[in-house]
Each structure stands twice: as structure tokens, then as C-alpha cells.
Amino acid sequence: MIAGPDHRAQGELLRLSTAGSVDDGKSTLIGRLLYETKQIFDDQLEAVERASKQQGADYLNLALLTDGLRAEREQGITIDVAYRYFATPRRKFIIADTPGHIQYTRNMVTGASMADLAIVLVDARRGVLEQTRRHALLASLLRVPHLAVCVNKMDLVDYSQQVYEAIEAELSEFTARLDVIDVTFIPISALNGDNVVHRSQNMPWYEGVPLLYHLEHVHISSDRNLIDVRFPVQYVLRPMNDAYHDYRAYAGQVAGGIMKPGDEVLALPSGFETRISSIDSTDGPVAEAFPPMSVAIRLEDDLDISRGDMICRPHNQPAVSQDLEVMLCWFSDTPMRQGGRYGLKHTTRNARALIKELRYRLDINTLHRDESATALALNEIGRATLRTTAPLFFDPYRRNRQTGSFILIDEASNNTVAGGMILQGS
Amino acid sequence: MAAGTAQEAILRASTFIRDDMVYSLSHLEALEAESIFIMREAAAELERPVLLFSGGKDSAVLLRLAEKAFRPARFPFPVMHIDTGHNFPEVLAFRDRRMAELGERLIVRRVQDSIDQGRVVEERGPNASRNKLQTVTLLDAIQEFEFDAAFGGARRDEEKARAKERIFSFRDEFGQWDPKNQRPELWNLYNGRIRKGEHVRVFPISNWTEIDVWHYIERERLELPPIYFAHERDVFERQGMLLSVSPYVQLNRGEEPFRAQVRFRTVGDATCTGAVRSAAATIEDVIVETLGFRIGERGMTRADDKFSEAAMEDRKREGYF
Numbered sequence: 001m002i003a004g005p006d007h008r009a010q011g012e013l014l015r016l017s018t019a020g021s022v023d024d025g026k027s028t029l030i031g032r033l034l035y036e037t038k039q040i041f042d043d044q045l046e047a048v049e050r051a052s053k054q055q056g057a058d059y060l061n062l063a064l065l066t067d068g069l070r071a072e073r074e075q076g077i078t079i080d081v082a083y084r085y086f087a088t089p090r091r092k093f094i095i096a097d098t099p100g101h102i103q104y105t106r107n108m109v110t111g112a113s114m115a116d117l118a119i120v121l122v123d124a125r126r127g128v129l130e131q132t133r134r135h136a137l138l139a140s141l142l143r144v145p146h147l148a149v150c151v152n153k154m155d156l157v158d159y160s161q162q163v164y165e166a167i168e169a170e171l172s173e174f175t176a177r178l179d180v181i182d183v184t185f186i187p188i189s190a191l192n193g194d195n196v197v198h199r200s201q202n203m204p205w206y207e208g209v210p211l212l213y214h215l216e217h218v219h220i221s222s223d224r225n226l227i228d229v230r231f232p233v234q235y236v237l238r239p240m241n242d243a244y245h246d247y248r249a250y251a252g253q254v255a256g257g258i259m260k261p262g263d264e265v266l267a268l269p270s271g272f273e274t275r276i277s278s279i280d281s282t283d284g285p286v287a288e289a290f291p292p293m294s295v296a297i298r299l300e301d302d303l304d305i306s307r308g309d310m311i312c313r314p315h316n317q318p319a320v321s322q323d324l325e326v327m328l329c330w331f332s333d334t335p336m337r338q339g340g341r342y343g344l345k346h347t348t349r350n351a352r353a354l355i356k357e358l359r360y361r362l363d364i365n366t367l368h369r370d371e372s373a374t375a376l377a378l379n380e381i382g383r384a385t386l387r388t389t390a391p392l393f394f395d396p397y398r399r400n401r402q403t404g405s406f407i408l409i410d411e412a413s414n415n416t417v418a419g420g421m422i423l424q425g426s
Numbered sequence: 427m428a429a430g431t432a433q434e435a436i437l438r439a440s441t442f443i444r445d446d447m448v449y450s451l452s453h454l455e456a457l458e459a460e461s462i463f464i465m466r467e468a469a470a471e472l473e474r475p476v477l478l479f480s481g482g483k484d485s486a487v488l489l490r491l492a493e494k495a496f497r498p499a500r501f502p503f504p505v506m507h508i509d510t511g512h513n514f515p516e517v518l519a520f521r522d523r524r525m526a527e528l529g530e531r532l533i534v535r536r537v538q539d540s541i542d543q544g545r546v547v548e549e550r551g552p553n554a555s556r557n558k559l560q561t562v563t564l565l566d567a568i569q570e571f572e573f574d575a576a577f578g579g580a581r582r583d584e585e586k587a588r589a590k591e592r593i594f595s596f597r598d599e600f601g602q603w604d605p606k607n608q609r610p611e612l613w614n615l616y617n618g619r620i621r622k623g624e625h626v627r628v629f630p631i632s633n634w635t636e637i638d639v640w641h642y643i644e645r646e647r648l649e650l651p652p653i654y655f656a657h658e659r660d661v662f663e664r665q666g667m668l669l670s671v672s673p674y675v676q677l678n679r680g681e682e683p684f685r686a687q688v689r690f691r692t693v694g695d696a697t698c699t700g701a702v703r704s705a706a707a708t709i710e711d712v713i714v715e716t717l718g719f720r721i722g723e724r725g726m727t728r729a730d731d732k733f734s735e736a737a738m739e740d741r742k743r744e745g746y747f
Contacts, residue, residue: 013453080608082589083582085635092453094633106610113612221450235466239499247498253463253614258449282494290449294462294495307470331610345615348470407615414619419612 011091014220017111017144018097018119019135025152026121029190030084030097033212036197037086081107090216105138105364105379106331109419112142113405116220119211120149124157124187128170130365136171137364140178141327141381141421143401145223147175147183148214155189159202177367184218186211224291225400229257229265230318231311232347232393232403237296249280249296250305255347255402256395257313259289259297267303268310268320268393274301291402308349310393318393318403321425324386327362327397328355330376332410332417336384338374342417343409344388352389353408359383376418385426397421454641458494461630463614464593465495468575468628471618475503475575475628476533476568481517482693484579484631486648487639489524491630492577503577504531508564510556511538512674512696520651535567552664552678555697565601568625575618575626583635593632599623603743637716644709653690656707661686667700 018026084095096111112118118139122132139147149171157163164187175183186195187206194200195210234252266273279289280296289295312318330336344353361373361382376382397404408418468475479485492501525532537556540546546559582589592608594616609617618626660671662681671683674697688701706712
């Protein structure tokens with residue numbers, strides 16, 4: 001039962017997001033993954049058994065494992081993004097579990113923002129619905145590198161290859177238009193466990209792998225940008241004590257590229273060039289730093305660098321601009337206004353932004369662009385132009401999710417009102 | 427800007443000539459990097475953070491992460507312990523030893539003082555605990571020092587309500603958490619903006635699980651209070667849990683103390699933290715044992731979460747840790 005003590009300390013981390021609609025079995029699928037990878041403790045299972053009986057269910061309602069807050073238990077719905085954890089000897093998984101019905105865009109965008117892989121569920125009986133296309137679109141907009149489309153409830157269509165292939169063909173045609181990086185289709189029954197962890201005996205015609213195997217083996221280490229060196233300065237370490245009298249290091253998380261001591265670097269906005277003298281961690285100097293390492297960098301020359309500055313390479317610099325073309329996902333009950341001013345956070349840099357023009361509102365069901373729109377309401381997405389109070393050092397979001405993303409903050413309430421992805425400077 | 431396919435082709439091609447494992451982190455390294463980023467972000471964006479120290483294993487991990495984030499400089503915040511007065515003596519000794527090693531500032535605020543000042547009333551009866559009372563002491567201390575951020579060691583895998591909590595979790599001027607009205611948290615862009623009197627609870631190890639914490643303790647060879655490892659202790663059984671015999675707990679009729687080999691899986695207030703029978707004497711033993719556990723750490727050893735289904739959610743709304 002128990003493998004060696006180390007066996008779960010080494011594997012990679014895979015972050016996944018799930019999107020689903022009411023009754024397409026998302027909670028059951030997650031419950032199944034947790035249950036079969038033995039993440040469910042006996043006390044949790046007992047609570048689920050009790051609750052299943054109370055609800056009159058004649059099977060173990062695995063969906064109850066993931067319904068967290070009191071209001072959700074009462075109403076039988078999932079309110080917000082919840083995070084779940086499971087591990088296999090190969091990898092550790094973090095699931096951002098988002099509800100499919102209310103606040104749909106807000107929650108799914110939140111979950112997808114960090115995801116390496118998005119699971120999209122399709123009910124085999126109902127086929128490709130508007131909401132299926134919406135899930136795929138949002139995953140593509142957020143540049144989730146891998147999409148796993150699980151055609152669920154195959155048990156209810158007699159495990160029909162024909163049904164599955166029709167759905168695969170229809171959705172493939174749609175995702176081909178979306179610039180999705182990698183799509184995998186898997187026919188499953190979350191309720192019965194077919195092709196979730198174990199290969200299904202009921203679908204011998206399916207030649208692919210079960211979902212969990214796919215999650216364990218999908219190639220993610222090349223998803224991060226290892227070409228363009230980007231180091232947003234987060235914090236300046238200056239001990240100012242006798243032992244480290246002249247020590248000054250720039251702490252942060254590598255957002256792109258591979259950095260080594262001796263590398264020529266350039267700091268923005270100053271434009272000064274110098275070399276990396278050392279890359280420090282508490283465990284000592286490191287030979288290389290790459291995403292997503294958190295390190296502290298010392299430079300050969302004493303430059304005036306502070307939080308919000310960007311360290312890059314002289315011959316590979318991010319774009320610098322105060323005028324941006326962006327996609328905005330609006331999260332607030334108060335609609336976005338043209339001409340509105342908001343706080344903006346991009347990498348470790350804070351600024352203010354003016355929304356100059358809404359170019360169009362995107363209908364996330366039809367992909368129609370409404371160019372007559374002048375505002376974005378809650379959960380709407382559109383393309384806009386921004387002017388910021390200070391230049392941002394950025395890459396297009398499609399090239400680097402860290403240096404291409406930002407949030408907008410309402411300056412009166414301090415709430416996060418939008419997530420944004422930079423298309424280009426303007 | 428050439429968002430060119432040529433560049434992307436290079437990007438893709440280069441992945442074939444590289445040894446894959448060289449430029450990827452293990453999950454523990456990735457979690458550590460995320461936690462360090464979160465701590466630095468809170469220290470940079472907020473003016474008066476404080477690190478809440480409970481004496482448990484999660485606090486021990488937080489202190490090490492703070493070293494990783496800020497050494498060779500000092501922590502840009504003090505460490506605070508809310509002392510229920512019902513501690514295991516080993517935990518207080520550990521706290522003082524660890525703080526002396528770190529050379530950082532420790533603030534202690536006592537639930538007993540809140541009781542003496544009439545801020546809270548001591549619970550009565552056999553299940554009396556100061557666990558809930560410490561919320562008032564904590565909020566008073568946050569107000570006293572005008573802290574605007576408090577680092578905590580809570581993890582999302584501990585409990586259902588915590589699974590939904592943000593890493594930067596907003597608290598209003600009453601210290602309350604509103605689970606239905608949380609700020610969206612996207613990418614690694616944490617919003618720490620608040621008004622005076624409000625604060626943010628910051629949870630750097632949100633994404634760690636119990637076993638991650640133990641693997642990290644093993645990797646870093648972190649010292650813990652000795653009660654985390656197997657030892658002989660006088661205990662009695664209550665509601666299926668083994669509680670330590672102590673001056674703070676009254677025995678009910680029929681509860682007979684006995685001696686057993688136990689250890690603690692979580693460490694909190696001595697009145698509501700249960701022990702488990704165990705022979706695990708080393709970190710490695712504990713990891714093996716933890717991998718085999720069939721009951722969650724709070725379900726097994728925390729009476730405070732057992733009283734109602736929504737116990738943790740209710741306490742968190744009021745400003746609990």
C-alpha cells in the first residue's frame with residue numbers, strides 16, 4: 001500500500017482547471033479522480049455516504065466530496081473557484097474547480113489563468129452545446145496549453161463509438177478555428193469510472209489512454225517560455241548589517257528565459273547594461289535560474305533598480321509602451337466604462353490605466369464581434385485600448401502569460417474588476 | 427513586434443535538444459518558489475505585515491520560507507504568537523528557541539489578558555476551549571499594531587471552507603471573511619489594496635498538502651516541537667480522540683487516564699488537539715505513517731472542527747486564523 005517515503009516529493013506539478021455546466025458530471029469526475037487516487041480519507045467518505053443517503057441517492061454521490069461552503073450544500077451548487085489536490089507517483093495535481101453556471105466567465109478565467117491543462121466536459125447525450133464552445137473558447141483565450149475534452153456519460157449512450165466520433169468531429173472543427181495548442185479527446189463515464197483511471201472494458205474501440213494517464217504524461221516542461229529572459233524585480237534585498245554591508249540583490253520570480261551568472265543583462269526602464277554576478281538562494285548560489293524559480297540576483301554594477309523594474313537581455317527586450325491593445329474579461333457588477341480610470345497591476349508594477357476605447361465586445365457563444373458596444377458588463381469579454389500612467393514592459397500574452405497579463409482594480413472599492421491579456425502595443 | 431511563427435518554431439525546436447528534466451522543477455520546488463513569491467509580494471505591497479506563529483509544523487515551514495524570501499536581510503515583519511495559555515510546554519520552548527536562532531522580533535498576545543479585560547468570557551463545561559476566544563485576541567492585536575497583513579499557515583487541503591479561500595484573503599474592518607464576495611485571483615497578480623482598518627490574510631502555503639509539508643520538513647531538516655514524534659504520555663479518550671491529561675482539561679465521569687505511546691498530528695490548543703497512537707519517531711517514519719492515514723488531520727485530531735459540519739466556515743467568517 002505504501003511506497004517509499006520519497007515517492008511523492010519528486011514529480012512535476014501540473015495545474016489543471018475544470019469547467020462544466022450543471023449536471024454534466026464535473027463534480028463527479030473530480031470526486032472520481034480523488035477517490036481513485038486515494039486522496040479521500042475515510043472520514044470524508046463517511047460524510048459523503050451519510051449525505052448521499054440523506055439526499056436519497058442510491059449510489060455514492062462523489063460530487064459531494066467537492067461541495068465546500070454551507071450555502072452550496074444547501075443549494076446543491078458550486079459557488080466559486082475551489083482548489084483540490086491529488087498526487088500520483090508521477091505528478092502532483094492542483095485542480096482549480098470552477099462552476100459552470102453562474103459567474104461563469106469570471107470563475108473559469110480565474111481557474112484557467114494558471115492552468116497547464118483544462119478539462120472540458122461534454123455530456124455525450126447532449127453533444128456539443130453552446131457552453132461547450134464557450135469553455136473551449138475561454139481556455140484558448142487564456143492560452144491554456146493543453147485541452148482535454150472528456151465526453152462524459154458514455155454509459156448512457158451505450159458506449160457508442162458513433163456518438164463519440166460525431167462529438168469529436170464537431171468540436172474539432174470549432175477548436176481548429178480557436179488557435180488551441182493541443183487537444184485530446186477521451187470518452188469517459190465519471191459515474192462508473194470508465195477511462196478515468198483505468199482503461200474501459202466497455203469501449204474497446206477507443207485507442208487512446210485514460211484521463212489520469214494523460215494527465216500524468218502530457219508534456220508540460222516546454223510550455224514555459226525559456227527563450228526570452230524576463231525578470232520582474234519584486235523586492236530589493238539590502239541587509240544593511242556588518243556581515244553584508246554592501247549586499248544588494250534583486251529578488252523575484254523568473255518569468256521567462258534562462259539566466260546564468262556572467263550573462264549580460266539590461267534593466268528597464270533605465271536601459272543600463274551590466275552582468276549578473278551571482279544568482280542567490282538561501283541554499284547557496286545557483287548556476288541557472290529559469291521559470292518559475294524564485295531567486296535573488298546580484299549585478300556587477302550598482303544600478304538604481306527597484307520594484308517594478310524589469311531585467312532582460314540587451315538583444316531581447318520586452319515591448320515598452322503606455323498604449324496597449326488588450327482583451328478584457330470583466331468581473332464586476334459595475335460595468336466597464338469607456339473613459340474609465342482604474343488601478344492596474346502588471347508583473348510587479350502598479351500603474352493606473354484609462355480605457356480609451358472598446359473596440360468590440362466578443363459574444364463568447366458565437367464568436368461574433370459587436371463593434372457597436374460601448375461597455376462591458378459582468379462576465380463579458382471585449383477588446384479595448386488602454387493608456388497607462390507609466391510604461392509597461394510586456395510581451396504579447398500569447399508569447400508569455402506572465403508578462404502579458406494584468407488586472408484592473410476599482411480605485412474606490414479596491415476590488416479586482418477585470419483580468420486582461422495584452423495583444424500588442426498600439 | 428514579431429510574434430512570429432519563426433520564433434515559435436525555434437522555441438519548439440529547442441525543446442528537443444534539451445534534457446527535459448533540467449529546466450523543470452519538482453513539485454516541492456515549484457511550491458516553494460510560489461510561496462516565496464507570495465511572501466515577497468505581501469511584504470512589498472503592504473506596509474505592516476506580521477507573521478502568525480502557532481508553534482505547529484505549518485508555522486515552522488512559514489518561518490523557513492521567510493528565511494528563503496528575505497535572507498540575508500532581516501524579515502520585514504515581526505512574528506506574533508496568540509497564546510491561549512493552554513499550550514503544550516514543548517511548543518513554547520520550541521517557539522523561544524526558534525525565535526532566538528532567527529534573531530527576529532516576537533510579539534506575544536495572551537487570551538488570558540482578553541479574559542481579564544472582559545473582552546471575552548471563558549467557556550465552561552467539559553468541552554471548554556479557548557480556541558474560539560483567540561479570534562478576539564488576534565483581532566485586537568491586529569488593531570493595536572495596525573497590522574495590514576497577517577501571514578498564516580493555513581492550507582486549502584485541510585478543510586472544505588479553506589479550499590475556496592484566496593491566497594490574499596481580504597478582511598473587512600471587523601476582521602470578517604466574506605466567502606461569497608472574494609476578489610478574483612488571477613495568474614500571480616495578487617491584489618493587496620485595502621483601506622485603513624482593513625487587512626489581508628496571506629496564505630503562502632495554500633497549495634501545499636499535509637504530505638508536502640512533511641516532505642519539506644524532511645528536505646530542510648526543520649526542527650519541530652518534539653510532541654510531533656512518538657512519546658509516552660498520559661491521555662484519556664473523549665469522542666474517539668485521545669486528549670492529553672493537563673491542568674486545562676477536566677475529566678468527565680467515566681474518562682480514565684492511561685499511558686500510551688502517541689504523537690500529535692496537528693498542534694493547537696491543548697484542550698482540543700488530539701493525539702494519535704504512533705511509534706513514528708523520526709520525520710521519515712512520520713512521512714510513511716502520513717501516507718497511510720485514512721482520516722484527514724483535522725477530522726482525526728481537532729475537536730473544534732467536529733462540532734458542526736460548517737464549524738470552520740463559521741469561525742473563519744468571524745476572523746479566525
